[in-house]
Amino acid sequence: MDRSRRPVLADSSLALLVKGYTWLPDRRRRTDAPLVRTRLMGRHAVALHGPQAVRFFYDERHVERGSALPGPVLSTLFGHGAVHTLxxxxxxxxxxxxxxxLTGPRAVAGVVDAVTADWDETVRSWPGRRIVLFDEASRVLTRGVCRWAGIPLEDGDAVAADLVSLVDGFATAGPRHWRARRARARLEGRLGALVGSVRAGGATAPDGSVLDVVARHRDADGRLLDPRTAAVELLNVVRPTVAVCWFVAYAGHALRRPDVREELRGGDPAYAVAFAHELRRFYPFAPFVGGLAVTDLDWHGEPIPEGAMVLLDLYGQNHDPELWDEPHAFAPQRFLGHPPARDELIPQGGGDPATGHRCPGEDITIALLAALAPRLAGLEYEVPEQDLRIPLNRLPARIRSGFVMESVRVPVPTGQAAPVHTA
Incomplete structure (x- = not known):
């Protein structure tokens, strides 16, 4: 294409805010080209999708992500100086x-054991209460992952609320965004002071714990991370685990189908994992990821100029009829005996976690969902009248009501006597 004759593209920033997750898929359906061209925040942008595009996007010879993250995202979700900026x-x-x-059977089992122990203890307090599943899950996940990471908690509920705010406010303007900024300042201040105290001998970090490893880590220049950057990276271990509360609430939403609920109650570990994969495919999480072209590129005959913003359409790929049969149907059985290929299912990004920017905690997310979803399915509860809509123009999307449960009854394990309640 002659760049001097390329048509001037209208900026799509407002359309993105209005349409949210459907913005890129809608644009892609309206073009026959192998990519979507637009402008975002005044910058020339192209959007790609598909497994081949995932490999192209995560090749550092093509796209670099460090300088592409906007300041508002760093000030909320990731933190300035985070691994994502490198x-x-x-x-x-x-x-x-x-x-x-975060990788390997020992790490995964450690997080899952800590979280499920807290879940099993917490659900005993649910009978007689009105439960908002999103909120309860965020607290359970916070307590569990912080215990596993060696991070002491003085006020777990407040920390959980701040960690949720980091995720909930990164892609918006207004009150949610400013709440996220304040939450990050509190969390970085708290954890930075904790790292300083560990190094000075005033606090103890369990050997080999996340707190211990981050406090001792030296970058390629041989220097320890400064306390604030160490706090940023501690949050980048804890925050993604707490964000699993989005999927736990979505699990409640999915379990309104009796057939799915009964399958999970059957105790088949393979079905629980398939359910976890389908939750992450079907429900909205991240709409897309972005980077900058490091040089002039070519994508199937379409030029991508150096410095252009390159977007990878996550939500659109996870609902692409060319990749998934009946993509808008919730069907865990699609993954029974057919685990997803690495670059097909990409709710948290794609590529190789060892060499690229793919989330290294993805295995923990899957294992947590495969452990918590059957526990949720095993409860008896009522779903009262509430707003269960999931607006796709809200970034990040979430169930409006948080998924409310009432009249919760916790089944008594076989061979265990039921508790006796006295007035």
């Missing part, structure tokens, strides 16, 4: 720390 050797070195903490 590329090349610096990124790989810092990412190695995350991989050592």
């Amino acid at each position: 590329d090349g050797p610096l990124h790989r070195g810092r990412k190695g720390m995350f991989l050592s903490l």
Whole structure:
């Protein structure tokens, strides 16, 4: 294409805010080209989708992500100086720390054991209460992951609310965004002071814990992370785990189908994992990820100029009829015996977690959902009249009511006597 004759594109920033998750899929359906061209925040942008596009996007020779993250996202979701802002050797070195903490059977089992123990204890208090599943799950996940990470909690409910705010306010303007900024300042201040105290010997970090490893980590230049950056990276371990509360609430939404609920109650671990995959495919989480073209590129004959914003359409790919049969039907059985290919199912991004920007805690997310969803399905409860809509123009989307449960009854395990209640 002759760039001097390329038509001037209208800026789509407002359309993105209005349409949310459907903005890119709608644009893609209206073009026959292999990519979507637009402008965002005044910058030339192109949008790609599909497994081949995932591999193209996460190739550091094509797209770099560090400088593409807007300041408002760094000030809320990720934090300034986070691993997400790095590329090349610096990124790989810092990412190695995350991989050592979050991957492998021992790490996954540690988080799941801590969270499920807290869940099993917490649900005993639910009978007789009105439960908002989103809120309860956020507190359980916060207490569990902080215990596993070696981070002491003085006020777990307040910390959980702040961690939820980091996710809930990154992609919006107004009160949610400013709430997220205030939450980040509180959390970074608290954790930065904790790191300083650990280094000075005033606080103890369990050997090999997340707190211990982050406090001792040295970057490629041989220097310890400054306390604020160490706090940022501690949050980048804890925050994604607490964000699983979005999917736990979505699990409640999905379990309104009796057939799915009964299958989960059957105790088949393979079905629980398939359910976790389908939750992450079907329900909205991240709409897309972005980076900047590091040089002039070509995508199936379409030029992408150096410096252009490159978007990877996550939500659109996870609902693409060319990849998924009946993509708008919730069908966990699609993954029974057919685990998703690495670059097909990408609710949290794609690529290789060892070398790229894919979330290293993805295995923990899947394992947590596969453990918590059957526990939720095993409860007896009523779903009162409430607003169960999930607006796709809200970023990030969530169930409006948070999924309210009433008249919760916790089944008594076989062989265990029911508790006796006295007035």
